Amino acid sequence: MTITEFKTACSAIEQEYKAKIAAAADLAAVEELRVAALGRKGALTDLLKGLKDFSMEDKKVAGPLGNALKGALSAALEEKTAFFAAKQINDELNKTCLDLTLPAFPAPQGHRHPLSVAMDRMTTILAHLGFEWAEGPWVEDEKHNFDMLNIPKHHPARDAQDTFFADTGSPISMVLRTHTSNVQSRFMEKHRPPLRIMAPGRVFRNDSLDATHSPVFHQIEGLYVDKNVSMADLKQDLTAFMKGLFGNKAEIRFRPSFFPFTEPSAEVDVKCVFCQGKGCPVCKGSGWIEMLGSGVVHPNVLKNCGIDPNEYSGYAFGMGVERLAMMMMNINDIRTFYENDVRVLSQF
Template sequence: MNLTEWKEKCSAAEAEYRDIISNAASSDALEAARVNCLGRKGVLTELLKNLKDFTIEEKKEAGPLGNKIKKDLEDAFYSKKNALESAALNEELAKTNIDLTLPGWPVANGHKHPLTIAMDRMTAILSKLGFVWAEGPQIEEEKYNFDFLNIPLHHPARDVQDTLIIGGGAKKGMVLRSHTSNVQVRYMEKNKPPLRIMSPGKVFRRDDIDASHSPVFHQIEGLYVDKNVSLADLKSDLTAFMKGLFGNKAEVRFRPSFFPFTEPSVEVDVKCVFCDGKSPCSFCKGTGWKEMLGAGIVHPNVLRNVGIDPEIYSGYAFGMGVERLAMLMLGIKDIRAFYENDLRIWKQF
């Protein structure tokens, strides 16, 4: 193909596709034409490949001409595409009734719920301590909620006045989980030490006696199992966790306690941020301290129940209420404020 023939074919292609662009009735038809013209195997693309066969002098003339035709067609496709999209939008708007009395932009942005803020901070700190996220069912078998955790049938926690029981029949033996310890048991059944998990989630109890209790609340539990895990490891990690939440000046204390699934067991308290024990306080009841969580060394029976040899491995576990910690973190005195959806409260966070 000589230069004259090439120029004639380029002009013909330009005229043809300008006509197609002008008459295109839809974006799909326009896109198909663009691919046929400017795609990798398009008409104009194939013509431009012939430039390699021309002499240097011919390329000086043909090159700028070919590039100009390509640029002009690209601009024509782009302009037509915008015109078609605008027409389609205007047609759609014409079918819609718009209430011009509604407020315009900007629309007020939402933000995270205080409990989400608190849980995010807690799990972020635990992640830095090496804990990984684990989840389990909220409707649980009694064996995972109680039996495997060394909680016998006669234990008060299994009484119907404390635990929310699911109906009989096919669901007999099912409860709304009263803690997220069920996640720990299920995880240990399927994973062998060493393991370090946190199990955040919603739990359910018949418990709404005062401003710091609710029948539905959130917990984060932690479990660490390995060789030679001791109470010193537990105290070190929980102290680091509490100071991560409340600052290096936070005062933390450990008190002996009892839980069926840990031995020895401890209660972990934090100095009340509302009164410091110097005045009557509905949150800490004037003691100056607030119980934040229970913890302890995993009972050997719990390890045996999931097939882990307590002669080789040991571990610690802890469980905390997210709402109770959030009350201290965010300065909220009544747990019910988390669920009342009062925007005057939420706007403070």
């Protein structure tokens, strides 16, 4: 073979294999071409075997030429292999219908229940007014739920129509607490005045569920006992509380009422926040909305808890959280809070 023939052969191999590599259909075909061109019995290997018969002069030309061709074919094979590897990954992704270029779906975000929001707002205001958080049991004995709070044995509140009696197997008659006032009796039993507590929590009444009643609802109770506590303190603190809740224009008024555990007792109305007292459907034209029950703690209650009513006095108030939340959020059916329909709840 002459050097000219060698050069021609090199060009032929380069042309043939570059075309074949470009046309290769898959990884196996590329591998076959690698063997056919560069393998032990491959076309280029075969051609380079002829180098040994060349003169020193020709070897200096043919050697680098052969090496360059080998490099070019290797590079073309590498490129094609990388192409098929990437294609394989793409095909896999397409099979699972995964389009990585699509924007992500927004993850649904949870949020707080409107009752928790309302409860938090109320307890935060009370905490600012110096009330300390206190809790008590849901299943309560009659002593703490009724007796100590001056609710006598024959009182209608103790009737099965109002109260759930719990069969605990214990000889002591147990009830599901009908108000958070059981926290009052339990707290005063263990602590000496001055004391200033709020008792937020769940209470139970034997009511059927309708738009304004529920057998389970929430109350927040406030209790302040110290020397010389009077209705004036109650009015001042409740006014501050309502201003915190409904803004600086909030006004309250007391209406005489009766509760066994307070004397004197008063229902507290707040000037309608919707019509500023002019009269609207929410306040049924009266300009005032009934908010809570309150009064000066009955001396018997203090006595029952081991506090001397001649030395100390106190006030107490209790309100329904649902009732306030319904007003704050303009909800007209109490069942909205318990049905937990996400479409409804997510509006608040």
